Amino acid sequence: MLEIWNLTKSYGDKKAVDDLSFTVNAGELCAFIGHNGAGKTTTLKCVVGILGFEGGSIRVDGVSVVDDPIEVKRRVAYVPDNPDLYDFMTGMQYLNFIADVFGVSEEDRRARIDKYGEALTLTPEEIGASISTYSHGMKQKLALISAFLHDPKLIILDEPFVGLDPKASHVLKETMREFCREGGAILFSTHILEVAEKLCDKVAIIKGGRLVTYGSMDEVKGDSSLEDVFLDMEDPHD
Amino acid sequence: MIKALFRKQFAELISQFNRRGGAKGKRRSTSSVATFLLLFALVFVSLGVSFFVFFKQILGAFDESNYEIYYMIVGLIATAIGLMGSVFNAYSTIYEAKDNEMLLSMPIPPSRILFVRVTALSAMTLLYESAVLLPAFIAFCMGARVSVAGLVTAFFLVIPLTLLVVALTVGIAFVVAAIARRVKNKRAITLVASVLLVVLFYVLYFRAQNAAMALVELGTVPSAIRYGLFFFYQMGTASTGSAFGMGVVLLTGILAYALAYFLLSKYFLRFVTQRRTVSAKGKVGVVKVGGRRQALFKRDWRLYSSSPNYIMNTSFGVIFSVVIGVVAIVQSKALLDARAMLTEALPHLSGTGFAAVIAIFTCVMNDITAPSISMEGKRLWVIRSLPVPAAEVFCAKIALHLVVSLPGTLFETIAISVIFGAADVVGAILAVVAVVAFTLFTACFGLCMNVRRPVLDWRDETMAVKTGFSVFISIFGIMMLSFVLMGLYFVAALVFPDWVYLAVLIVAIFFADYGMLHWLRTKGVARFDKLG
Numbered sequence: 182m183l184e185i186w187n188l189t190k191s192y193g194d195k196k197a198v199d200d201l202s203f204t205v206n207a208g209e210l211c212a213f214i215g216h217n218g219a220g221k222t223t224t225l226k227c228v229v230g231i232l233g234f235e236g237g238s239i240r241v242d243g244v245s246v247v248d249d250p251i252e253v254k255r256r257v258a259y260v261p262d263n264p265d266l267y268d269f270m271t272g273m274q275y276l277n278f279i280a281d282v283f284g285v286s287e288e289d290r291r292a293r294i295d296k297y298g299e300a301l302t303l304t305p306e307e308i309g310a311s312i313s314t315y316s317h318g319m320k321q322k323l324a325l326i327s328a329f330l331h332d333p334k335l336i337i338l339d340e341p342f343v344g345l346d347p348k349a350s351h352v353l354k355e356t357m358r359e360f361c362r363e364g365g366a367i368l369f370s371t372h373i374l375e376v377a378e379k380l381c382d383k384v385a386i387i388k389g390g391r392l393v394t395y396g397s398m399d400e401v402k403g404d405s406s407l408e409d410v411f412l413d414m415e416d417p418h419d
Numbered sequence: 420m421i422k423a424l425f426r427k428q429f430a431e432l433i434s435q436f437n438r439r440g441g442a443k444g445k446r447r448s449t450s451s452v453a454t455f456l457l458l459f460a461l462v463f464v465s466l467g468v469s470f471f472v473f474f475k476q477i478l479g480a481f482d483e484s485n486y487e488i489y490y491m492i493v494g495l496i497a498t499a500i501g502l503m504g505s506v507f508n509a510y511s512t513i514y515e516a517k518d519n520e521m522l523l524s525m526p527i528p529p530s531r532i533l534f535v536r537v538t539a540l541s542a543m544t545l546l547y548e549s550a551v552l553l554p555a556f557i558a559f560c561m562g563a564r565v566s567v568a569g570l571v572t573a574f575f576l577v578i579p580l581t582l583l584v585v586a587l588t589v590g591i592a593f594v595v596a597a598i599a600r601r602v603k604n605k606r607a608i609t610l611v612a613s614v615l616l617v618v619l620f621y622v623l624y625f626r627a628q629n630a631a632m633a634l635v636e637l638g639t640v641p642s643a644i645r646y647g648l649f650f651f652y653q654m655g656t657a658s659t660g661s662a663f664g665m666g667v668v669l670l671t672g673i674l675a676y677a678l679a680y681f682l683l684s685k686y687f688l689r690f691v692t693q694r695r696t697v698s699a700k701g702k703v704g705v706v707k708v709g710g711r712r713q714a715l716f717k718r719d720w721r722l723y724s725s726s727p728n729y730i731m732n733t734s735f736g737v738i739f740s741v742v743i744g745v746v747a748i749v750q751s752k753a754l755l756d757a758r759a760m761l762t763e764a765l766p767h768l769s770g771t772g773f774a775a776v777i778a779i780f781t782c783v784m785n786d787i788t789a790p791s792i793s794m795e796g797k798r799l800w801v802i803r804s805l806p807v808p809a810a811e812v813f814c815a816k817i818a819l820h821l822v823v824s825l826p827g828t829l830f831e832t833i834a835i836s837v838i839f840g841a842a843d844v845v846g847a848i849l850a851v852v853a854v855v856a857f858t859l860f861t862a863c864f865g866l867c868m869n870v871r872r873p874v875l876d877w878r879d880e881t882m883a884v885k886t887g888f889s890v891f892i893s894i895f896g897i898m899m900l901s902f903v904l905m906g907l908y909f910v911a912a913l914v915f916p917d918w919v920y921l922a923v924l925i926v927a928i929f930f931a932d933y934g935m936l937h938w939l940r941t942k943g944v945a946r947f948d949k950l951g
Binding site: 230267276284287291294 | 702703704705725796798801804948
């Protein structure tokens, strides 16, 4: 589903991502872990087509993000870590906007808004309210609903659990598992290693823009915890 | 602590000019900053020159016995300009500053935060006033018999004048803030207040100009005005050496400032911290299906119509064009008399070309696309992550510009064409086509500039709408162009009928439109796709 080969992205002289390669197949839930400034958000934005890159290739469902970014975006949903949404719209207007862009039918959008709205405890009245009145958590929930709204093949989430209440976090985990069971793929970054450990099939750990380790959760962590693995990789002098 | 707060305020101001928002706040090059400042200075100087010409003209009517009238007029105009420039800033920078909560959570007395903000506001007000005061002062020095004491006195009157204007600005912002606390829809209140202020300003400004000329002709100040505009009259007498006048002006300025500051310090904390809790509960939303292009247009329309800042700073031309059209109809006889005079000197003038150049001039004040990419701000990721070609994003923004601008300018064009050039049907049609082409030109030009230089890293919408290279170049460049086109029209009218001028104009503008649209479709798209 997602193939990243030798991805290299620089900001001026600084290499934010350096020769990164890994894949996420259909049905897989992959955690993307690294310290602050390791290159996680840069990588995710390159996958979504928001950032260009100098080297390597990224393919989603066989489609190159460089050659056909629009086609890639049709198959992908993205939720950033701090979703600044259109505060001049209501939640429903925002969802209608997203659905119109993707050409989601009225029946499907109604069903999905009801389903994910209920699951993430965003009531119809709250969805009908102006986004300018939303808390951070509500914006996060609305952004997640908009991600599932058009039934993507790949979902990219940057720190999706930040700002969610415990119930919404639990529901999101369940929703992510269900999405992957039905054939979708998810790549998400997180600092909450316990969640990654329990939820994910695969994990990729990045440090200083370079992939340090990648593989199934069992392969990467072995008998220890993911936290121990991660901390062992951190140089005390970094 | 005060120094740190001032440094922060200054850094905020500077960062508007020397950071390119599109590249994660990458610093502009020195030459780019210098160019920007040079252009800013050019606009300031142009404004100053036009005021200088006006003041030089009226100064001739005065002598040593009535110079106070001159300074009274100067004070009034400087107050109007200072108020106009600062009142929109005062509300957003004092009450709606994004870092209010952060600063209040630190061990900084609110009074110090206020002091720095009000001082910064005072400095900006003085800058606006100086566009009037400096040329007035220079004109006076060049044209009048002055003493050193008189000059020094006149110079120091700037301080109480600024204090008064800041007090009025803060007072108006206070009223707006008090009302906004109690209403749900703050944006609507801000928009209504902004429109009322602008209308009031222009009504008073045009009346003041007529009143100033009447005063000049009269040579004395009637007692009604002396007491009605007591502060400004005393400012006039103070500038000619009256100690009483100086005392009144100083006392009024200081008292007004003190009162405004007192009100501000009493209510600032309450306004900032005890916001009306607006719960996130609305009516149940309706699922509505539409097309992609329609969705993009609706998005831009909602962004525009929900932002008083965006509307007020980019759509003055709409109000002007409607007003000019109405005036043309109501004052048609006066216009026909003026036309009769013009056709003596310009025998080929039919008036339809004139209608077009007037409408083109009001187009200058509609620059809706110039900040349209900047207005995406931190929300740019939404449209960039969606399967929407950049060209369609551009189309929606251009469409918004046309939808907002065209009705008023077409009404104006048709009204003036009918009155000025009633028999010239071909000319009238060509005038309409020319105005449509030029409106498209302003839309494309503003968008091209903003794609090249967006300001994305803003915390306050005012920064996106008012600052930035694209807004500046868009307004300034199109203003210069409209002057050139107007000049060319009058030259052409010596030799050619209006329809010839209009036909050439249409061809030239459509070529320019095609060129810009091509750039947007190719290089513009490539640039937009790199923003992130």
